Structure formats: structure tokens, C-alpha cells
Amino acid sequence: MPRSEPxxxxxxxxxxxxxxxxxxxxxxxxxxxATYYExxxxxxxxxxxxxxxxxxxxxxxIAVVVENGCTFFRQVSFPDTIHIGMRLAHLGNSSxxxxxxxxxxxxxxxxxxxxFVLVSVDPQNRRPTPFPDHQxxxxxxxxxx
Numbered sequence: 001m002p003r004s005e006p007x008x009x010x011x012x013x014x015x016x017x018x019x020x021x022x023x024x025x026x027x028x029x030x031x032x033x034a035t036y037y038e039x040x041x042x043x044x045x046x047x048x049x050x051x052x053x054x055x056x057x058x059x060x061x062i063a064v065v066v067e068n069g070c071t072f073f074r075q076v077s078f079p080d081t082i083h084i085g086m087r088l089a090h091l092g093n094s095s096x097x098x099x100x101x102x103x104x105x106x107x108x109x110x111x112x113x114x115x116f117v118l119v120s121v122d123p124q125n126r127r128p129t130p131f132p133d134h135q136x137x138x139x140x141x142x143x144x145x
Contacts, residue, residue: 006073006110007101012085014142016043020078030075037070040100040114043084051138061129063096063118074111080104082111088142094120094128096139 018039026032031039048054048063056062076082083103090097097117101110120131131139 004071004113007113009083009085009101009103009108009110011144012087012101013145014047014086015083016046016086017081017083018043020076020080020082022078025078030077033070033072036072036076036102036112036114037068039082039102040068040070040084040116041065043100044086044098044116047086051135053135053138056123058123060123060132060135061120062123063120063131064126065116066095066119067117068114070112070114072112073109074104076102076104076111085110086142087144088139089115091131091136091139093130096120096131098142 020031020039024031024035045054052058052060054062085101085103087099088096089099095117097115100114100116102112102114104111119128120135121127122129
């Protein structure tokens with residue numbers, strides 16, 4: 001499988017900003033690889049929660065991760081402020097794929113790139129269910145320009 005190329009900041013219509021923490025660094029002085037997934041997941045969840053899409057106690061379906069992956073291009077470390085861009089790669093009836101890019105400070109080229117596949121599930125029985133219209137409208141704002 002060919003390796004992904006790093007994207008420019010303008011490939012992403014939406015961003016969330018996250019501050020790295022001291023304990024994110026590993027013994028080599030850069031962010032531990034598993035922490036990248038945590039940071040990507042946090043940015044995605046912050047965006048979804050702000051739009052009412054991630055309330056397990058609520059009546060609406062929630063989106064759960066069923067697959068993900070990350071490609072690393074450049075080192076990120078504490079005390080970097082990172083900006084995580086998000087874009088919708090695919091929206092089906094009950095599944096979606098979000099592509100994300102991690103940008104260090106004001107860098108214009110991403111340091112890492114991730115993809116998360118999510119499935120919309122009923123919050124009670126955890127069975128797949130279609131995304132409701134208001135969630136589809138929110139997700140549409142993630143479409144690349």
C-alpha cells in the first residue's frame with residue numbers, strides 16, 4: 001500500500017486546538033505514538049460533543065470508532081500547541097470516515113495524518129442505526145472545500 005503524502009492546512013475545513021502535555025513525551029523527547037491517537041480522538045470528540053453528537057445518556061445515536069490508522073511525518077513534542085484539522089471522507093447511512101491532520105503550531109504541512117471510521121449506534125442496544133438529519137447536517141460542515 002502506498003504511503004500517504006502530508007497534506008496542507010487548507011485541506012481541512014474545521015480545526016480543534018489542543019495543548020500537548022509534559023507526560024505526552026516519551027524517552028526520545030517526542031510524543032509517544034499511542035498519544036497521537038488520543039489527541040486525534042480528543043479533537044474529534046470535542047467537535048462532536050459541541051454539536052450534540054456524543055451524549056451516551058441522550059436519545060440520539062452515538063458514533064463509535066470501529067477502525068483507525070495513523071501516518072507519521074514529523075516529530076511533535078511538548079510544549080507544542082497542535083491544531084487538528086478534520087474533514088469528511090465518506091458518509092454512508094450509518095457509517096462515516098473522518099480524515100484528520102495534526103499541525104504543529106502554525107505549520108502549514110501536517111506532522112501526522114489519521115483516519116477514523118465510525119458507526120452510528122443506538123445508545124441503548126449499541127446496534128447500528130442511521131445518522132439522524134441534524135447529525136448529517138453537522139457532519140456536512142466537515143466536507144472538504
